[in-house]
Amino acid sequence: MSTQLSTAGRQSDYAKYLLEFEKPIAKMEQEILRLEASQIESGRDYSDVIASIREQLSAALRQAYENLTPWENVLVARHPRRPLLRDYIRMLCTDFCELHGDRNSADDKAMVAGFARMAGQRVMLIGQHKGRDTREKIESNFGCAHPEGYRKALRAMKLAEKFHVPIVSLVDTPGAYPGVEAEERGIAYTIALCLMEMSQLRTPVVACVIGEGGSGGAIGIAVADQIACMQHSYYSVISPEGCAAILWRTGEKAPLAANALRLTAEDLRRLEIIDAIVPEPLGGAHRDPEGAARNLDVWLTRSLRDLKRLKIETVLKRRELRLSKIGSFVESSSAEKPPAAVKSKARKRQSAKRVVSAVRT
Numbered sequence: 001m002s003t004q005l006s007t008a009g010r011q012s013d014y015a016k017y018l019l020e021f022e023k024p025i026a027k028m029e030q031e032i033l034r035l036e037a038s039q040i041e042s043g044r045d046y047s048d049v050i051a052s053i054r055e056q057l058s059a060a061l062r063q064a065y066e067n068l069t070p071w072e073n074v075l076v077a078r079h080p081r082r083p084l085l086r087d088y089i090r091m092l093c094t095d096f097c098e099l100h101g102d103r104n105s106a107d108d109k110a111m112v113a114g115f116a117r118m119a120g121q122r123v124m125l126i127g128q129h130k131g132r133d134t135r136e137k138i139e140s141n142f143g144c145a146h147p148e149g150y151r152k153a154l155r156a157m158k159l160a161e162k163f164h165v166p167i168v169s170l171v172d173t174p175g176a177y178p179g180v181e182a183e184e185r186g187i188a189y190t191i192a193l194c195l196m197e198m199s200q201l202r203t204p205v206v207a208c209v210i211g212e213g214g215s216g217g218a219i220g221i222a223v224a225d226q227i228a229c230m231q232h233s234y235y236s237v238i239s240p241e242g243c244a245a246i247l248w249r250t251g252e253k254a255p256l257a258a259n260a261l262r263l264t265a266e267d268l269r270r271l272e273i274i275d276a277i278v279p280e281p282l283g284g285a286h287r288d289p290e291g292a293a294r295n296l297d298v299w300l301t302r303s304l305r306d307l308k309r310l311k312i313e314t315v316l317k318r319r320e321l322r323l324s325k326i327g328s329f330v331e332s333s334s335a336e337k338p339p340a341a342v343k344s345k346a347r348k349r350q351s352a353k354r355v356v357s358a359v360r361t
Contacts, residue, residue: 108149124160127170
């Protein structure tokens with residue numbers, strides 16, 4: 001009876017957090033669970049059937065996740081079962097000593113910082129936490145930090161610099177908090193200050209996007225000597241919904257915006273915005289959090305070891321060179337015709353100039 005309840009609970013969990021392209025995969029997973037439960041209750045041997053379905057499941061997962069669209073990749077990065085910052089702390093860190101408050105106004109629970117032992121050495125760990133259940137999500141503001149959160153992060157960074165401890169930054173946020181109160185308390189200035197200070201920190205810094213990497217909220221703690229993205233995370237100047245709302249006046253165009261933003265790990269690596277892609281287990285980190293944590297640990301260990309071998313002056317020179325090289329653009333040929341929207345704006349500007357000229361005369 002207890003097995004039946006457990007199986008039913010797992011099946012309902014799959015159905016609750018099911019992405020559209022995962023529906024055929026979920027049917028095979030549920031069939032495996034049903035056969036395993038029936039095997040225990042009846043004593044019959046279904047191992048051959050289960051093994052056959054598992055092979056089909058692996059093939060289906062591989063095909064689905066190797067051909068994700070950018071928008072589907074965004075949905076995977078936001079998956080409710082995807083491991084969050086505190087999950088990685090539990091799996092990777094020992095002796096985590098959390099620091100609280102910005103010594104100015106408040107303690108922002110969206111931003112987590114503290115000393116820890118991970119990747120074989122002492123580090124200062126900084127990152128955003130979205131929250132797992134409803135209460136925690138509200139307390140941590142869904143991972144959207146206020147100015148005090150970035151001041152707390154900066155305080156932790158300066159402390160790490162003082163004690164010559166490397167910094168590990170794990171990014172997972174849709175963006176900094178966009179409310180009026182955050183603007184009143186100087187969110188833009190605080191993020192800009194973080195960018196400036198991180199570019200000059202006299203200690204190694206590594207950063208990895210473990211889920212969402214949205215806007216200035218992400219880059220505010222991601223100025224680093226080595227930057228990576230988890231395979232199914234994304235890193236973008238704006239969320240697809242925000243981009244669609246600006247360009248097309250509707251969030252329904254978010255999949256189209258995701259295609260245009262070049263926000264997947266593969267795109268970012270090709271554009272040299274990030275240095276590495278941390279592979280995820282087959283089917284995404286939400287299917288095997290421990291496997292994802294092991295892969296992240298391997299990358300962190302290698303990156304910190306390589307940086308530790310260098311003199312700090314060399315680290316700073318390489319950081320400056322790396323930051324100066326970020327970014328790519330394409331110039332259109334003069335023979336190409338401008339889009340209709342550009343033509344319309346040009347006509348409006350010319351019309352406005354004629355009106356101004358007529359008024360002056």
